[in-house]
Amino acid sequence: MRNTAELTKRLGVDIDPETLRLALTHRSYAYEKGGIPTNERLEFLGDSVLGLSVTDALYRDNPTLSEGELAKRRSAVVSTKALAGVARTLDLGSYVLLGQGEKLTNGRDKASILADTMEAVIGAAYLSRGIETARAMVMRLIGPLLTDSAVLGNGTDWKTRIQETAAAGRLGAIDYRVEGTGPDHARTFTARLLIGGVEYGSGRGPSKKEAEQTAAAESWVALAAGAPGPVHGGTHASSPPAGS
Incomplete structure (x- = not known):
């Protein structure tokens, strides 16, 4: 040391x-x-x-x-x-x-x-x-x-932002699906974000928190862009609210 x-x-x-x-x-x-x-x-x-x-x-x-x-x-x-x-x-x-x-x-x-x-x-x-x-x-x-x-x-808190956007648009419940790989001292986490049962984004990081934040940011961008469907096919429940 x-x-x-x-x-x-x-x-x-x-x-x-x-x-x-x-x-x-x-x-x-x-x-x-x-x-x-x-x-x-x-x-x-x-x-x-x-x-x-x-x-x-x-x-x-x-x-x-x-x-x-x-x-x-x-x-x-x-x-x-x-x-x-x-x-x-x-x-x-x-x-x-x-x-x-x-x-x-x-x-x-x-x-x-x-x-x-x-x-x-x-x-x-x-x-x-x-x-x-x-x-x-x-x-x-x-x-x-x-x-x-x-x-x-x-430093935007994307998890809070996506929660607010989903609630305002009545898109449904938010669910993070997180998986970790690698040894305990060097794990990598992958998070998928589902809103109302539909996947909108995913992210990776050295911690669950970072992976979830990245997934939330990707999902918020997709919603703000008015994407016609979720990341992996299907349709959104609704468009994001104006000004989100």
């Missing part, structure tokens, strides 16, 4: 060394080392600290925005893509402890691994230095994204 002094300097927080090491321990590495603890619990904790910090800032800085718009902006800023971008500026990937399989498949630059590790590091900062220090770190590293139009546009 690389010396983490430079990483600690970039983070601006003196995180307990053992806690930071845990935050950098991916499950693929833990598996190869006989099942040692992974960073997944810290990721869970960091996700909550991140969500609170971003939500609080959005609420205070945007008094005229609706709840729906605030939620969309939060989703964009805490998205896998956005967090991975922040992690790359920190060169976080070079510090992550990975198994051999992930190393061989460029795991150090996988968006899902980078984003999850970023959340784990936030959790580690919280445990080591408390909520105020952790929130200050979040705002220093991720706060600039709150006013970045490119991030806000690219």
Whole structure:
């Protein structure tokens, strides 16, 4: 493992060394080392600290925005893509402890691994230095994204968007069919999106979340384009509502 002094300097927080090491321990590495603890619990904790910090800032800085718009902006800023971008500026990937399989498949630059590790590091900062220090770190590293139009546009929550579109057009129930292939430490997921029993789109990704988001985006584009039928034949229940 690389010396983490430079990483600690970039983070601006003196995180307990053992806690930071845990935050950098991916499950693929833990598996190869006989099942040692992974960073997944810290990721869970960091996700909550991140969500609170971003939500609080959005609420205070945007008094005229609706709840729906605030939620969309939060989703964009805490998205896998956005967090991975922040992690790359920190060169976080070079510090992550990975198994051999992930190393061989460029795991150090996988968006899902980078984003999850970023959340784990936030959790580690919280445990080591408390909520105020952790929130200050979040705002220093991720706060600039709150006013970045490119991030806000690219971070669209397609699952929410397709849910709203399907409901408005009375297209029927939404159903994601997800399948995973490959070993546990390097799985690839494929998601198919059915609306009212009809398939409209599909997507792939290193996590179920990313695969479902891609499938939702593809489906929304098909609906917005007024496609005459679903992706694999048949007919749509109806056209998307105007302005969707």
